[in-house]
Amino acid sequence: MSLLPNRHGLQRIVVLNPKGGCGKTSIATNLASYYSLQGEMPMLLDCDPQGASMRWLEKRSRLRAPIHGIAAYRNSLNMTRSWQQRVPRETRHVIVDTPAALEGPQIHDLIYEANNLIIPVLASPIDIRFAARFIAELLLVAQVDLRAVRVGIVANRTRRNTKSLRQLMRFLSGLKIPVIAVLRDSQNFVNAVGEGIGIAELPTYQGREDNRSLQPVFSWLDQWQPSQEKLLNPTKIDDLRLPHGTSLH
Numbered sequence: 001m002s003l004l005p006n007r008h009g010l011q012r013i014v015v016l017n018p019k020g021g022c023g024k025t026s027i028a029t030n031l032a033s034y035y036s037l038q039g040e041m042p043m044l045l046d047c048d049p050q051g052a053s054m055r056w057l058e059k060r061s062r063l064r065a066p067i068h069g070i071a072a073y074r075n076s077l078n079m080t081r082s083w084q085q086r087v088p089r090e091t092r093h094v095i096v097d098t099p100a101a102l103e104g105p106q107i108h109d110l111i112y113e114a115n116n117l118i119i120p121v122l123a124s125p126i127d128i129r130f131a132a133r134f135i136a137e138l139l140l141v142a143q144v145d146l147r148a149v150r151v152g153i154v155a156n157r158t159r160r161n162t163k164s165l166r167q168l169m170r171f172l173s174g175l176k177i178p179v180i181a182v183l184r185d186s187q188n189f190v191n192a193v194g195e196g197i198g199i200a201e202l203p204t205y206q207g208r209e210d211n212r213s214l215q216p217v218f219s220w221l222d223q224w225q226p227s228q229e230k231l232l233n234p235t236k237i238d239d240l241r242l243p244h245g246t247s248l249h
C-alpha cells in the first residue's frame, strides 16, 4: 500500500529530519506557497500529529493561491487512504511535512516513495551531531540509494560569521549530499507561518533577502525530471482503489 500518491510525473518531496524544530514545517509550507504561486494546486501532506502545516493552511486566506492540504496523520498507517484517490488533476507536486522523532520503518517507507528528500539542519553542535547520526543511518541502515532519490540539505537559521555556522558548513562539506541552500535566522519565517503564507508572499521590501536565499531550493527541485523517477512496484498503483471514472494517469 502506498503512503504517497504516485502518479507518474508527480514530484514527491519529503522534508525530513527527526530532530525537532529544525525547520521542516517552515520549508514544507514555503514550498507549498511557491508552487501555488506557479498556478498549480500543490498537495501539502502533513504526517505530523502536531498538525503545524495544517494549522498554517487554516490561517491561509481563501483569496490566496490554493493549496490542497491533507492531514495524513489522522489515518492509520495501514489504512487505505482515500485522499490518495483525490489528487487534483493539476497537482504536480506533493510536499510531505514529517514529525520529529519519526521511527525507522516509517522513515524507510517515506523515503522509498519520495523522489526528492530535503533535510533541514540547524547550526548548533547538538543539531550537527544529530544530523551526522541521522545521515549515517539513512545511508547505512535505511540504505537510501542516492541514485533513486535526490537528497539535499538546507542549512537553516544560520547567523553569518558565527562559529556554529563554520562548524555546520565544515560538517556538510564532508558529505556526499549537496547543501542546496543556506537560510538565515529571520523573523520573516516566523511571521509568514503566523499568516498562512510563504516568504514569497510577503511584501517584496520585507521578504527580498529570504526569498533570494530560498531560490536555490526551488531551482534544485525544478531540476528533477520525471524520467529520473525510480520504478515503483506497479502493484502499488493498483492498490489504490479509485472512484469510478477517475484515473491516475
Ligand SMILES: Nc1ncnc2c1ncn2[C@@H]1O[C@H](COP(=O)(O)OP(=O)(O)OP(=O)(O)O)[C@@H](O)[C@H]1O
Binding pocket: 019, 020, 021, 022, 023, 024, 025, 026, 027, 048, 050, 052, 098, 099, 100, 156, 157, 158, 183, 184, 185, 186, 187, 189, 190, 193
Ligand atoms: N530560518 C528561520 N529563521 C527564524 N525562525 C525560523 C526559521 N526556520 C524556522 N524557524 C522557526 O523555528 C521554529 C521551528 O521551525 P519549524 O516548526 O519549521 O520546525 P520543525 O522541524 O517543523 O519542528 P517540529 O520538529 O516540531 O515539527 C518555528 O517557530 C519557526 O517559525
Ligand SMILES: [Mg+2]
Binding pocket: 024, 025, 026, 048, 052, 097, 098, 099
Ligand atoms: Mg513541524
